[in-house]
Amino acid sequence: MTTPHPVAGAKPAMSHRQVLEALSGLILGMFVSMLASTVVSSSLPVIVHDLGGDQAAFTWVVTATLLTTAISTPIWGKLADLFNRKLLYQLAIVIFVLATAAAGFSQSPEMLITFRAVQGLGAGGLAALSQVLMADILSPRERGKYMGLFGAVMAVATVGGPLLGGVLTDAWGWRWNFYVALPVAILALIMVQKTLHLAAVVRRKVSIDYLGIVLLSVAVSLLLIWVTVAGTSFDWWSVPTLLMVGGALLAAVLFVIVELRSKEPLVPLSLFRNRTFTLAVVASIATGIAMFGASVFLSQYMQLARGATPTQSGLMTIPMIAGLLAASIVIGWLISRFGRWKVYLIAGGVLLIAGSYTLSTIHYDTNFVLVSLYMFLLGAGVGMTMQNLVLIVQNTCKPGEIGVASSGVTFFRSLGGTIGVAVMGAALAAKVIELMKQQMSDLVAAITSLGDQAPYWQAQLSSGTMPQVSDMPHALRVIVEDIYAQGISHSFLFAVPFAVISLIAIVFIPNTPLTRMTNTERQHAGEADLATVSVAEGMEVLTATGSIPVAGATAEAGRRGPDEG
Structure with a gap:
């Protein structure tokens, strides 16, 4: 049996305690970003209603963050391969939290959307850099159980955020949702500074792909704007559609051309030669649609289709988070324990299909036990x-591309979520308008029965702003709940085909065993192998040319004299 030798230049393996200390700041940073994101999820219907926004505004409050997160993620990943990763992580925390706090002062939907877009810039850094920093500290085999820990923290923030947001909204108003993360963010900055110690990144000449950033932003933004406003502001088949879709396609083609020519491409297209990366990207798109779509539209379902308050809405989404929490911890531990990952990813793909489809069947009066089961399936x-799609990509990519590869998967997951939320939001808005027209006679009868309150509720429904269903009289509330329940379940149907594609992609991902070497160790091993090969080749050349003595030649030369030969 061969005993493995330590890698030259690599640090000794870290103990469990040292790993936890190094990860504490990262975990707290991820916690504050998740908390700041989820704390507003249960109160978004109230926020948009108070600011006078409609369904399109609601969708853009969410997609603005997702869009800038998606676009900035590969940028942060590229910077992680060039600059001090610890400093970049701290910068991302600062950007995220300051933008979140500023959003608390919003006076209009447009102002809120702007600050949420800036918030996404920081979120992209936290999402990409946390994966890169973990790869510096842990091997893929060991990373599974610690990713389970990250998943647990994310689940706690996802459970606690809506609950905390609901309580704050009902007690002191929704603006406090944006201020609550500030003290936690300060603590996260201190923890990262004290506990995270990394080897210095070798400095080299930096070239940022600014043109690629602009083209990618234009392509995605045009597509999202078209999906959001088509069918309401103009017809699906119209000149504006042609201009927007054509512009998006042109920008996308130019982006690919620029990336092929760029010295430091934003998304290196060479990564797509790696079959694991390509298939993981396809699977990540469906995961993003399920994750972000569920978090956005389930809160709407609870408040607009079941008449829940923000606090009740947070409590009612716990089954989905319980599924996510249980799956993250248990599956992460199993992957680290046995080194097998594919069977769990396939099971996850099946559950994504089951959860998306069953949620597309819910109504306003569906037994909540069944709704809870459907949410649990999707969360699991x-x-x-x-997390495991990022893990298997990190396991197969080159050590020098760990940042851009990790952020690449995260980017496409965020992009999938962005487009998914926009499409689902557009489908919901269109379905609600259609059902409102179909049930106009019932709505008129319900409003007429309200007597003196009839003009007020008629103005509320005709204003186009998002309604606050929990305050409606029962006769009107039942009709509106039914309309929104059908609209939301209809929107979940759009996630099903993407979930099927995700499962197919997972099935064809190569079942590569997980290595036990950290990214730093792999890099040192590669350098050591290169040095060994270089020395061996040099010896062969010198021997062939007679420039150095070979075995037996030294003794012969000694017998000759210095002037002989």
Whole structure:
């Protein structure tokens, strides 16, 4: 049996305690970003209503963050391969939290959307850099159980956020949702500074792909704007559609051309030669749609289709988070324990399909036990796939591309979520308008029966702003709940085909065993192998040319004299 030798230049393996200390700041940073994101999820219907926004505004409050997160993620990943990763992580925390706090002062939907877009810039850094920093500290084999820990923290923030947001909204108003993360963010900055110690990144000439950033932003933004406003502001088949879709396609083609020519491409297209990366990207798109779509539209379902308050809405989404929590922890531990990952990813893909489809069947009066089961299935599917798709990509990519490869998967997951939320939001808005027209006679009868309150509720429904269903009289509330329940279940149907594609992609991902070497160790091993090969080749050349003595030649030369030969 061969005994493995330590890698030259690599640090000794870290103990469990040292790993936990190094990860504490990262975990707290991820916690504050998740908390700041989820704390507003249960109160978004109230926020948009108070600011006078409609369904399109609601969708853009969410997609603005997702869009800038998606676009900035590969940028942060590229910077992680060039600059001090610890400093970049701290910068991302600062950007995220300051933008979140500023959003608390919003006076209009447009102002809120702007600050949420800036918030996404920081979120992209936290999402990409946390994966890169973990790869510096842990091997893929060991990373599974610690990713389970990250999943657990994310689940706690996802459970606690809506609950805390609901309580704050009902007690002191929704603006406090944006201020609550500030003290936690300060603590996270201190923890990262004290506990995270990394080897210095070798400095080299930096070239940022600014043109690629602009083209990618234009392509995605045009597509999202078209999906959001088509069918309401103009017809699906119209000149504006042609201009927007054509512009998006042109920008996308130019982006590919620029990336092929760029010295430091934003998304290196060479990564797609790696079959694991390509298939993981396809699978990540569906995971993003399920994850972000569920978090956005389930809160709407609870408040607009079941008349829940923000606090009740947070409590009612716990089954989905329980599924995510259980799957993240248990599957992460199993992967680290046995080194097998594919069977769990396939199971996760199946659960994504089951959760998305069953949620497309819900109505306003569906037994909540069944709704809870459907949410649990979807949460478990996300928990099994989300972190582990990044893990298997990190296991096969080159050590020098760990940042851009990790952020690449995260980017496409965020992009999938962005487009998914926009499409689902557009489908919901269109379905609600259609059902409102179909049930106009029932709505008129219900409003007429309200007597003196009839003009007020008629103005509320005709204003186009998002209604606050929990305050409506029962006769009107039942009709509106039914309309929104059908619209939301209809929107979940759009996630099903993407979930099927995700499962197919997972099935064809090569079942590569997980290595026990950290990214730093792999890099040192590669350098050592290169040095060994270089020395061996040099010896062969010198021997062939007679420039150095070979075995037996030294003794012969000694017998000759210095002037002989």
